[in-house]
Structures are given as structure tokens and as C-alpha cells.
Amino acid sequence: xxxxxxxxxxxxxxxxxxxxxxxxxxxxxxxxxxxxxxxxxxxxxxxxxxxxxxxxxxxxxxxxxxxxxxxxxxxxxxxxxxxxxxxxxxxxxxxxxxxxxxxxxxxxxxxxxxxxxxxxxxxxxxxxxxxxxxxxxxxxxxxxxxxxxxxxxxxxxxxxxxxxxxxxxxxxxxxxxxxxxxxxxxxxxxxxxxxxxxxxxxxxxxxxxxxxxxxxxxxxxxxxxxxxxxxxxxxxxxxxxxx
Ligand SMILES: [Zn+2]
Numbered sequence: 001x002x003x004x005x006x007x008x009x010x011x012x013x014x015x016x017x018x019x020x021x022x023x024x025x026x027x028x029x030x031x032x033x034x035x036x037x038x039x040x041x042x043x044x045x046x047x048x049x050x051x052x053x054x055x056x057x058x059x060x061x062x063x064x065x066x067x068x069x070x071x072x073x074x075x076x077x078x079x080x081x082x083x084x085x086x087x088x089x090x091x092x093x094x095x096x097x098x099x100x101x102x103x104x105x106x107x108x109x110x111x112x113x114x115x116x117x118x119x120x121x122x123x124x125x126x127x128x129x130x131x132x133x134x135x136x137x138x139x140x141x142x143x144x145x146x147x148x149x150x151x152x153x154x155x156x157x158x159x160x161x162x163x164x165x166x167x168x169x170x171x172x173x174x175x176x177x178x179x180x181x182x183x184x185x186x187x188x189x190x191x192x193x194x195x196x197x198x199x200x201x202x203x204x205x206x207x208x209x210x211x212x213x214x215x216x217x218x219x220x221x222x223x224x225x226x227x228x229x230x231x232x233x234x235x236x237x238x239x240x241x242x243x
Contacts, residue, residue, distance in 0.1 A: 171190075
């Protein structure tokens with residue numbers, strides 16, 4: 001495969017070390033994950049992962065270099081030099097994103113035996129005005145990576161119909177209508193939490209019925225204070241074999 005910075009060869013290998021999946025009745029920890037534009041993801045126990053700053057910065061640089069390219073005379077020597085620069089930046093951004101996705105995937109799979117996520121209609125969402133940010137955070141790519149990492153560790157993932165997850169109250173089930181701009185879920189039953197957290201709880205409730213998970217659904221803490229998981233200082237080396 002030819003890329004902007006050279007030629008690459010890809011191999012497909014059978015991996016005999018892939019374990020058999022954890023038996024369902026041995027699942028001890030489960031979570032729902034809600035992916036969003038504001039935060040990259042939020043779990044049912046209220047942890048959130050932000051979209052990394054370095055990624056936003058690299059994207060800004062890319063946009064700047066693309067504007068420079070637009071001002072060069074087509075197919076001149078300078079145009080070609082700039083076009084190559086832009087192509088390399090594209091690769092850089094794509095690789096940063098992939099690395100970030102792997103970090104988050106490994107963290108999720110290490111933390112939970114079962115991860116429930118929304119089966120998003122990415123192409124449907126991408127046609128709306130939110131298109132740019134949706135394609136940039138690339139949830140679809142992340143969800144695929146997370147599922148692959150889970151298989152590799154014998155963990156479980158489940159995609160579910162997202163209908164109602166952001167509207168319904170995760171404590172009482174009542175519908176609480178809200179636009180995307182409303183970031184807090186505030187229900188007449190007294191539950192006031194971050195909207196993404198409420199969605200993640202709904203996802204967990206959706207699928208975890210009948211599973212022997214201690215404390216499942218018991219996270220209903222009205223405090224919006226949460227822990228933010230940071231991947232800024234992680235280095236890839238430990239996981240590189242799985243990339
Ligand atoms: Zn409620």
C-alpha cells in the first residue's frame with residue numbers, strides 16, 4: 001500500500017492465543033458507554049474520557065496547511081511540495097486518532113467484562129449539520145476497535161438500539177425531552193445528572209437484566225461530579241502489538 005510517507009505491507013495472521021469468551025454467568029463488571037461530541041465517551045459509573053487536546057491541535061494545523069495549499073498555483077513545484085505536506089499531516093492525524101482509540105479501547109476492556117454501546121447510525125447522523133465533528137471523532141472506527149480488543153481478551157461487547165437512551169430517565173423511566181444543547185438530565189423524580197451519564201446508565205439497564213452483576217443499576221448518585229479519565233500521558237508501546 002502506498003501512503004504519503006512511503007510503502008507499507010500488511011499481513012493477516014491467525015492468532016491462536018485469542019482466548020475463548022468469558023462465560024456469561026461469570027461477567028462481574030458491566031457498563032454502558034455513551035459516545036458524544038462534548039466528551040469522547042461517558043460510562044455508566046460516571047467516568048468520562050475527553051477528546052484529547054493534541055488531536056484538536058493537529059487538526060487545526062492540518063486546516064491551516066490546507067488553506068495554504070489552496071493558494072498555490074495548481075501543479076506548480078510549490079503546490080506539489082505543499083500537497084505532500086498536507087498528505088503527511090493527514091496520515092499523522094489518522095494515526096493519532098487510531099492510537100487514542102486503542103488506548104480508550106484497552107482501558108474500557110480492562111475495566112469491564114461487558115460493554116454495552118449504542119448501535120449508532122453514523123451515516124445518518126453525518127448528514128446533519130453536526131457532520132464535521134461526528135466524522136472527526138470517528139465513533140464508528142472506535143467501536144470497531146473496541147470490539148476487536150474485547151474479542152482478543154475474551155470480554156463481551158453488545159451494540160443496542162439507542163432509541164430513547166438520551167430521553168428516558170435512567171431511574172424512573174419517565175420521558176424527559178431535551179434538545180442536544182441541554183447537557184443535564186433533570187427529572188421530576190429527583191434525578192439530576194449529566195445527560196451522557198444518564199444515557200450510559202440507560203444502555204447498561206437495557207442489557208444487563210439477569211446478569212449477576214453486583215451493584216448494577218445502583219450507581220444512581222445525583223451528584224454530577226465525575227471522574228475524568230485522561231490519556232494524555234499514556235504511551236503506545238505497551239499496546240503496540242495489538243495495533
Ligand atoms: Zn426520573
